[in-house]
Each structure stands twice: as structure tokens, then as C-alpha cells.
Amino acid sequence: MQSVLLIRQKPAILGIDADLGAFSITQPKAEVTITTTPGELKVQSTRPELTIDQTRARAAYNGGSVLDMNRRIYSGIQQLYLQAIARRVEQGTRMAEFFKPGNSIAEIYGTDTEPSSFPEPCGPASYDNVDIHFETRAPEVSFKAAQVDIHVERHRPETEYTRGKLNIYMQQYASIQFIPPELNVQM
Numbered sequence: 001m002q003s004v005l006l007i008r009q010k011p012a013i014l015g016i017d018a019d020l021g022a023f024s025i026t027q028p029k030a031e032v033t034i035t036t037t038p039g040e041l042k043v044q045s046t047r048p049e050l051t052i053d054q055t056r057a058r059a060a061y062n063g064g065s066v067l068d069m070n071r072r073i074y075s076g077i078q079q080l081y082l083q084a085i086a087r088r089v090e091q092g093t094r095m096a097e098f099f100k101p102g103n104s105i106a107e108i109y110g111t112d113t114e115p116s117s118f119p120e121p122c123g124p125a126s127y128d129n130v131d132i133h134f135e136t137r138a139p140e141v142s143f144k145a146a147q148v149d150i151h152v153e154r155h156r157p158e159t160e161y162t163r164g165k166l167n168i169y170m171q172q173y174a175s176i177q178f179i180p181p182e183l184n185v186q187m
Helices: 055-062 066-096 105-110
Strands: 006-010 013-018 022-026 031-037 040-044 049-053 131-135 140-144 147-153 158-162 166-172 175-179
Touching: 055 066
Parallel strands: none
Antiparallel strands: 006 175, 013 166, 022 158, 031 147, 040 140, 049 131
8 A cells, every 4th residue: 555645734814802882972962042032012101081071961051151141141141232223124114104093102012111131141951951072092012022033052972982992813823744654664
């Protein structure tokens, strides 16, 4: 039998020890500032006004003010004077026609026994002598809307990276071993 050369081979083995890197991401909270100006509602209202005018009622009750009463008497006297003149003219006209029956002096002037009345110092009486006036005004409303001011201060993210470990080493070196066959040296 023939002897054979024996070859033993070991491959190289690399050892790799690796740990992954780590990311650390932190972000501080944003700072929010909110400022609010409150709204304003102003309502300004005026009191209603009630006006009562009783001058015509007072004039009907007691003649009213002295000035108004004198005006009525004065204007009334003028009217009575004009009426008296008209009556005298009418009586004179009837006296001129003395020839007509019933136009005697006694009949004409005899019926004129009533005295002339004095002018009415009071105003006319009526159920509507008091004037009432009620005045209202709409309220003045002013509104100022509320204002909100929002201010946001944001912060950027803080990123940190911790490198991992990478260790490459030879766990086994490559080798080749040649083993010769045994020789029989005896002859």
C-alpha cells in the first residue's frame, strides 16, 4: 500500500465582539406663555325722562300764571269791546227804523239790562290739559373683545450617541499541517 501525505488544515476564525451603539434623544418641553387681556363691555344708560306740563290745567283751574291770566283778560276785553260796539251799532240801526213796529226806545234799550260779562280769566277746561311726554334713549353699548397672546418657545431635541464596542480578534489562526507518511526504514 502506498503511503499518503496527510494534510491537516485549520481555517482562520475571526472573533467579533460587538455591542450596538445607543441613541439618547431628549427634548425639553416647550415653554408656553399665555397673556390674556380681558374683554370689556360698557353699557351706559341714561334715565328715562318724564316731562309733565300742567300749565293748561293750572290755567283752567285758577287762571295759571299772572302773565298768562292778564293776556287772556286783555284779549277778552278787546273781544268784548268789539262785541259791545257791534251791539250798539245794531241798536242804533234799529232806532233809525223807529217807524217799524217793535222798534221803540223802550224795547231796544229796555232789553239791554244785563251787564257785560268780564272776560274769562281761566283757560278752557278739558280732559286733555295735561301733557305727558316720556322720553327714553337707547343704551350706549361699547364692546372691546378680549385678546389672547400666546408665545411658545420651543427647544430643539438634544441627541446623544454612545458608540458601541467593536472588537475584532483572531479566535483561531489559519494553519496547514503536513504529516508525512511513516516510512519503514528497515530493509
